[in-house]
Amino acid sequence: MEDLDRLRTDCELAAKFWGRTFSALGAVTYREKGVAALGDLWVLLLRQHQSEFYEQGLRKLGIDDGEPPAIKAAKYHYFTNMIGGLTMDYIEESPKKVWIRYTAPMWTYPGTTMLAIPGSLRRRIFTAWHPRNGKLMRCPRLGWVSTKFIMEGEPYDEGYFQEYDRELLPGEEYRFEVVHRTPEFNSAKAPQLDAKIWPEARMLKARRNWSREYVRTTIDCLFQLFGEQITYFIFRQAMRGLAIQYTQELKQDTQVAGADSDAIAKFIVTLLRACNQQFELDRGGAKTRIKLYSFLPFPGHASEELRSAMFEFPVMAARLLNGRVSVIRQAKPEYETWEIDDAGKWLW
Structure with a gap:
């Protein structure tokens, strides 16, 4: 077996193992401590992970600092989650309004586990990261709008980054909106990682590390909470x-x-x-x-x-x-x- 073939096999196996470990930690927390505690865990771990990795991640992913904030934020989530093994949609409606979708099946709660988790948890999870991107990029005009959730019977988690014409007041950076018809994804127009910066070997190792780091951060957050x-x-x-x-x-x-x-x-x-x-x-x-x-x-x-x-x-x-x-x-x-x-x- 060639080295790259071995790396593919190893990283796929490791990503599955660490991903299932991460899911198991959340499931046991829910079983033992309830939905409110699981929500606290999610908020803490996502904010901690974001504070540790977001700004350096923008640079590592090759996202141009001169791009509009909505595009930068959406590209970050699109690229990082694709590297992590999730399937995603990305649609630029305008330079100031960019949609992303986290498509099924869910990586976080595989199989029928997803059916046991309350929809209210998913809504709370999305308060933890996406609405804070504007603050971390020093753009107080950037907000996040959630439109659909898998746990509420939709085919994907969906929303959009919106750059408004004024600075947002506290609490305005996140809102919910019912939208029945949303833009179609065209893979030919989706952004691509630079293959020279991100060759396959680096992508594979990053996927393994991405899932492993979520386990480490989750344990650290459990220590803080409990x-x-x-x-x-x-x-x-x-x-x-x-x-x-x-x-x-x-x-x-x-x-x-x-x-x-x-x-x-x-x-x-x-x-x-x-x-x-x-x-x-x-x-x-x-x-x-x-x-x-x-x-x-x-x-x-x-x-x-x-x-x-x-x-x-x-x-x-x-x-x-x-x-x-x-x-x-x-x-x-x-x-x-x-x-x-x-x-x-x-x-x-």
């Missing part, structure tokens, strides 16, 4: 549930056959490699050992509790695939060892 113990609980539940729901699908993606201890070890290391983790593999003797040196999306000094919570995924994945195989973790400050072993008897 403290350590509740965050660890939510993270553990998310990783266990993720393994229960998606191990078979992810294993199929890795093209690993079988369910013995060797196959389970191969599945785990394939996922670790795809997620760009740093590790060593030792197949000596009857047991397979993985020495893990990195703990992405967290820094190397991640707490024992975070690392332990993340470990819930391989433990549950092994149990799901083969009730005779155990994965045991031994932690040290600078690395940890995962030992995969067939006990020769049913463990559960």
Whole structure:
């Protein structure tokens, strides 16, 4: 397999894993804390992510600083979400009015999960980022108007950036409008990233990093909202549930056959490699050992509790695939060892 082929496979797998992790964190928060708490989480994480990445993102994406604010804002969302793997529409009605659509299926809540989330949450989510673009670009005339929402039975989330002829008062930067007929998307007229600046390899790595960073930011926001113990609980539940729901699908993606201890070890290391983790593999003797040196999306000094919570995924994945195989973790400050072993008897 050529390097670019391997990168495509790895980044697609990692983006799915991190994306499902992000979705699981939100779903468990909703289950345990309710819709208001999930709304608080979304607002905090989007504003934190925006403050950290928006201005540098405009530069990295090659968006011309001289373009009208509505076009700049819409291009940012179009480009970043396309890089992240979402499907988008972009329509310039005028230099001061630009539409974008987030088309189905939803990346945030895959499958039927979307049907369980109240429409009011989606409306609140859109208060967190899009209306603040004007402030960050120092254009107080720029606002955002939401027109459609998937969670209210529409085929996409839709709205437009509007540059008004006057500075907006506080609260005027965001409003809702019922619009039954909206402009048609023409892909031939959509903006394109510069292929020289954004070759395929960079796009692939950016997609992996984009989904991974949302997990990191979400955990950080959970700490701020609920403290350590509740965050660890939510993270553990998310990783266990993720393994229960998606191990078979992810294993199929890795093209690993079988369910013995060797196959389970191969599945785990394939996922670790795809997620760009740093590790060593030792197949000596009857047991397979993985020495893990990195703990992405967290820094190397991640707490024992975070690392332990993340470990819930391989433990549950092994149990799901083969009730005779155990994965045991031994932690040290600078690395940890995962030992995969067939006990020769049913463990559960």
